[in-house]
Structures are given as C-alpha cells and as structure tokens.
Amino acid sequence: MPSSASLPRTLALTAAALLAAAAVTPSAHAAPHAAEPAADAPGASYKAAHDTLGPQHLTPAQRRLGEAKQAEAARSYEEARLQGSLAGYKLSGGLHQSQKTSYWCGPATLVIAQSARDEVAGRSQQDAATLLKTNTNGTAWYGININVPSPTGYPMADALNHRLPGAGYVPKALPYTPTATDKANFRQHITHNTDNDFAIAGNAWEVPGGPHLVGHPNIEIFHWVAIDGYNTDTAAAQVNYLDPVGGVSTSVISWAGSVPKSARISSDTLTTIMGGRGYVW
Numbered sequence: 588m589p590s591s592a593s594l595p596r597t598l599a600l601t602a603a604a605l606l607a608a609a610a611v612t613p614s615a616h617a618a619p620h621a622a623e624p625a626a627d628a629p630g631a632s633y634k635a636a637h638d639t640l641g642p643q644h645l646t647p648a649q650r651r652l653g654e655a656k657q658a659e660a661a662r663s664y665e666e667a668r669l670q671g672s673l674a675g676y677k678l679s680g681g682l683h684q685s686q687k688t689s690y691w692c693g694p695a696t697l698v699i700a701q702s703a704r705d706e707v708a709g710r711s712q713q714d715a716a717t718l719l720k721t722n723t724n725g726t727a728w729y730g731i732n733i734n735v736p737s738p739t740g741y742p743m744a745d746a747l748n749h750r751l752p753g754a755g756y757v758p759k760a761l762p763y764t765p766t767a768t769d770k771a772n773f774r775q776h777i778t779h780n781t782d783n784d785f786a787i788a789g790n791a792w793e794v795p796g797g798p799h800l801v802g803h804p805n806i807e808i809f810h811w812v813a814i815d816g817y818n819t820d821t822a823a824a825q826v827n828y829l830d831p832v833g834g835v836s837t838s839v840i841s842w843a844g845s846v847p848k849s850a851r852i853s854s855d856t857l858t859t860i861m862g863g864r865g866y867v868w
Contacts, residue, residue, distance in 0.1 A: 630797020660779035678816035685834035693726020695831035696811035703786035802846035
C-alpha cells in the first residue's frame with residue numbers, strides 16, 4: 588500500500604485524458620446550447636498532471652468477456668432493483684487480513700478476494716506477493732506480466748483468474764472523473780459479483796483534495812481493497828469493503844490506527860476514488 592508523493596506515478600491511466608478530450612469535442616450536429624460537460628471530480632486535475640502510465644490494452648478475450656458480463660450484470664441488477672428486497676447489506680464474505688508490510692495491500696487484497704469465493708482463511712501474503720510481482724512500490728494496476736498462462740498485463744485480474752479457475756475476472760479502467768455511466772456500471776458490477784459470491788478488487792488512487800477511504804489521511808495513497816458487498820435497500824448506492832490497512836501496527840503505517848478493517852462508503856464516492864485506476868470484477 589505505498590503511500591504519499593514518493594511513490595512513482597506508473598500505476599494510473601493517461602488514456603482517460605484522451606477520453607475526456609473526446610467527450611468535450613463539439614459534434615457537427617450539436618444543438619446551439621448543448622449541455623456543458625460534467626465538472627471534474629475533486630482531485631482529477633492532480634491525477635491528470637501526475638499520471639505517467641501509457642495507454643492500457645484489453646485483450647480480445649477480455650473485451651468479449653467484459654461485454655458479456657456487463658450485459659448479465661445490467662439484467663440481474665434491474666431484476667434485483669425491481670424486487671426491492673429491502674434486506675440490508677448483502678456480503679460475499681471475504682475474510683480480512685491485515686497487510687504484513689506497508690506495501691502489501693495488493694497481496695492482502697488478493698487473498699481476501701479469493702476467500703470471498705472459497706472461504707479459505709490465512710493464505711500466505713508472501714506467496715501472493717510473489718505471484719503478483721509486488722515490490723516496494725506496491726502492486727501494479729497495469730503493465731506487469733505475472734507467471735501465469737497467457738498473462739494480460741493486469742496482474743490482479745490474472746492472479747484471481749489463476750487462483751479461481753473459471754471466475755472470469757476482468758479489469759475495468761476508470762477515467763480521472765468517472766461518468767454517471769461509470770458509476771451506474773460499478774453498482775451493477777458489485778451487485779453481480781456479490782450475488783455470485785465474488786468480491787471486487789478495487790485499486791484506489793487517493794490524492795490531496797480528493798475523497799478518501801475511511802480513516803485515510805489527506806495525502807496521496809495508492810491502495811488495493813476488497814469490495815465485498817452492497818446495500819440492497821439503496822440498490823447498491825452504498826457498498827462494503829475490507830481494508831488491508833485495518834489492524835496494521837502504527838509502527839508499520841503511521842496512520843493505520845484510524846482505519847477500520849471493514850467500512851461502508853457511497854458507491855459513487857468509491858468509484859471516484861478509483862478514478863485514474865479502476866477495479867477488477
């Protein structure tokens with residue numbers, strides 16, 4: 588979970604800047620008083636100024652799988668919304684682990700997300716760190732090929748699919764300012780994964796002046812968390828996540844004492860926090 592401005596900016600998303608530029612390019616058929624584009628999210632300008640990651644590329648198989656999962660998630664979300672079960676929070680049941688080092692949030696998130704599916708506790712974070720090629724800079728969002736068959740450059744997605752055969756995890760990159768569609772999709776995705784007993788691995792990029800996870804200070808923090816449930820009463824407008832910093836000694840991470848192991852947050856806020864990075868679902 589390396590934190591602060593000392594961490595390289597190699598784990599974010601410059602392709603989002605191109606998408607943002609395209610979004611405000613006027614159409615030849617636009618109405619004279621077309622609506623203004625949405626305002627940048629808090630922290631978006633910081634991310635745009637400090638991002639050094641080149642464009643990301645999904646494989647053809649990832650694109651096909653993502654499209655199929657999106658269609659299923661949208662259908663099942665609408666069914667759940669119409670049912671209006673009002674059952675409170677629904678969880679996939681990840682088993683929390685506190686990260687063993689200041690930069691092992693990725694390995695901890697991998698074993699937590701894996702446990703949501705198979706309910707096996709206590710897996711080795713060292714083994715997970717080796718698989719993910721985690722180093723003192725943390726666990727990459729994109730650009731690292733790990734030792735699995737047919738790696739895609741997305742280490743967390745590849746590791747989850749390797750450890751949970753047939754899970755069909757796919758990465759979802761987010762722009763610096765997630766759109767209303769991005770936020771709606773995330774609500775559908777967490778509903779889909781939770782209902783099928785899977786967690787989401789979320790890659791947060793917290794920056795000064797932007798929203799932060801519960802208990803995190805107002806500094807730059809690159810961080811992985813396992814998102815393992817949603818509030819059925821609000822159609823997933825709030826979600827539950829497990830934070831590997833929770834339970835860590837303040838001698839390892841100075842601000843860890845204020846961080847809970849499990850927390851709830853607005854799904855829109857969490858989507859914004861993941862802007863410039865993304866999540867694996």
